[in-house]
Amino acid sequence: MIDKQKINVLVSGSSHDSQAAYTALMFCQAAVAGGHEISQVFFYQAGTSVGNSLATLMGDEFDNTGHWVDFASSNQVALVCCVSAAERRGIISESQKSELGKEAHNMHPIFAVGGLGVFTDASLSSDRTVTFK
């Protein structure tokens, strides 16, 4: 039996061009089921695409965003999208939309928008960081 760990998760691979977000979700579900704590899931680089609520999947395809939203709401796990990486890729929250003067926003409201400092903070206060790229 492994001691209870506080795990910080970094997802940097694209939602559908890589398996990163799916594997990270499976890992987080297993970690929570095993009694561990996920301190935060930080979506960085192409991983910010998980926050895009406009992604539209075929019926028999895996909806990463939807499954992450379900996981986060049933386990009270914070999902954070990196502000600069998300903006660079056009993943925009409602408040960023007004701030940046954009015409639309597409980030699912369950995602918080945060900087790399938020990630580094979570990393320093966790037992380990697990990266999915």
Next chain:
Amino acid sequence: MKRLLYIFTVGPYSNVIGQEGLDAVLVGAAFDQELSILFLHDGVFQVKDGQASGSSGIKQYTKTFGALEDFGVEKLFVHENSMAARGLTTSQLLIEATVLDNDDVAKLISNQDQVLVF
């Protein structure tokens, strides 16, 4: 103080992975922790000197690797086999880095509190 290791595994200028990894290092440096950086696999190309990125459409961020000392990041490492496999020698790098063999890399990783891979 915690030990953080940032590992760069892909080459520059065909994507922004290195640029965003470097951003993560620069933010980490502001937290006054013990930071190390390892360039592994194609990541060694991040610190090759003489890069002319003008035509790539990606800003020339790699020279900032050469200025990391100014940010208090002094522990820079390159993986020996990754360098050799790509025909690179330390004289072709824009940083002063310590060359690590496989065992040294394993030791470096196991000595860290947190490992971040880009």
